[in-house]
Amino acid sequence: MKKILLLLTLAICSWSVLHAQDDTFKKYRENAAGKLKKAENDTTNRLWKKGATLSLTVNQGSLTNWAAGGDKFSLSIAGAFSGFANYRKDRHRWDNTMELAYGYVNTTSLGGRKSDDRIDLTSKYGYQIGKSLYASALMNLRTQMANGYLYTDTSDIFVSKFFAPAYLILSPGLDYIPNDEFSLFVSPITARWVFVLDDSLANVGSYGVDTGKHVNTEYGAYLTANWNKKVTENIVFKSRLDLFSNYKHNPKNIDVYWTNMLTMKVNKYLSANVSLDMIYDDDIRVFENKNTGVLGPRLQIKQVIGVGFTAVF
Structure with missing residues (x-):
């Protein structure tokens, strides 16, 4: 009987030890798996950095028996979206941006017309070959959403719409990126x-296409510089300059965007924005010289000041 009790006691003790070891190893395995999964998630988060900014500005005004004069009613709405998704791994970098903007203004004297309209998509891949130098390939598409008109004192002239014009650029080159603020x-x-x-x-051969054709192919030199500067904690300045010289036609007349x-x-949700856009394209000859009456290219300037809702994701 004593031998049986001794054997039962040894069996119970052995089972307890093995069970405790199994629980311990199980916890070790679970902790190790959790750490591994967390490490994988952390790596994924480091590879991609994504974000977006959405802004909406609304201005409205009305006048009643106003001695100084002016429009009885005015309404302007402007919306903008800016998104990015950037990838980093070892020597590889892939930057993607989307810029959308649309504005509308209505007054009693002028009626309704758009004040802004832009679609701008850019994708750029680079492979690091030096400390701040990348061998890169860039794609950029720029067009608009709605019909556009050139307004005169007597008429509205239809001059643009979605994909009329649209500019598509495919470009291999070198990308100089000394820091997170600047790239050339x-x-x-x-x-x-x-x-x-x-x-x-x-x-009528608008925007440089041959009369009756819908596509014009150009080959030339291209430069784009981007500068994003955080001036203070609450002030950010962004600038982008694109230059293109067409080897096939008037290479000295450089297109500027x-x-x-x-x-x-x-x-958190309120901000003030000041924007200044300038475009020069020698193929856009719809502007009339008031002195000579001759149509030709002009420096296009758009300036906007607004205060409104802004959300950052």
Whole structure:
């Protein structure tokens, strides 16, 4: 009987020890798996950095028996979306941005018309070959959403719409990125396509396409510089300059596309924005010289000041 009790006691003790060891190893395995899963998530988060900014500005005014004069009613609405998704791993970097903007203004004297309209998509891949130098390839598409008109004192002239024009750039080159604020991309061999997918505009050779055609292919040199500067905790300045020289036609007449935005944050959801855009394209010859009456290219300038809702994701 004593032998049986002794054997039972030894069996119970052995089982307890083994069970305790199994629980211990199980906890070790669970902790190790949790740490591994967390490490994988952390790595994924480090590879991609994504974000967006959404802003909406509304201004309204009305006048009743106002001796100084002015429009009885005015309403302006402007919305903008800016999103990015950037990838980093070892020597690889892939930057993607989307810029959308649309504005509308209505007054009793002028009626309704748009004040802003922009679609701008950019994707750039780079492989690091030096301390701040990348061998890169860039794609950029720029067009608009709605019909556009050139307003005169007596008429409204239809001049643009979605994909009329649209500019598509494919460009291999070198990208100089000394820090997170500045980048300079240069390419001596760039292909640019100008699309005018509207018969009425294509038939008069708008935006440099041959009369009756919808696409014009250009080859030239391309440069784009981007500067994002955090001036203070609540003030950010963004600037982008694009230059393109067409080797096939008037290479000295360089196309310029320059956008600037100063954002001043008031609180979490309120901000003030000041923007200045400048465009020069020698192929856009719709502006009339008042002295000579001759149509030709002009420096296009758009300046906007607004205060409104802003959400950052």
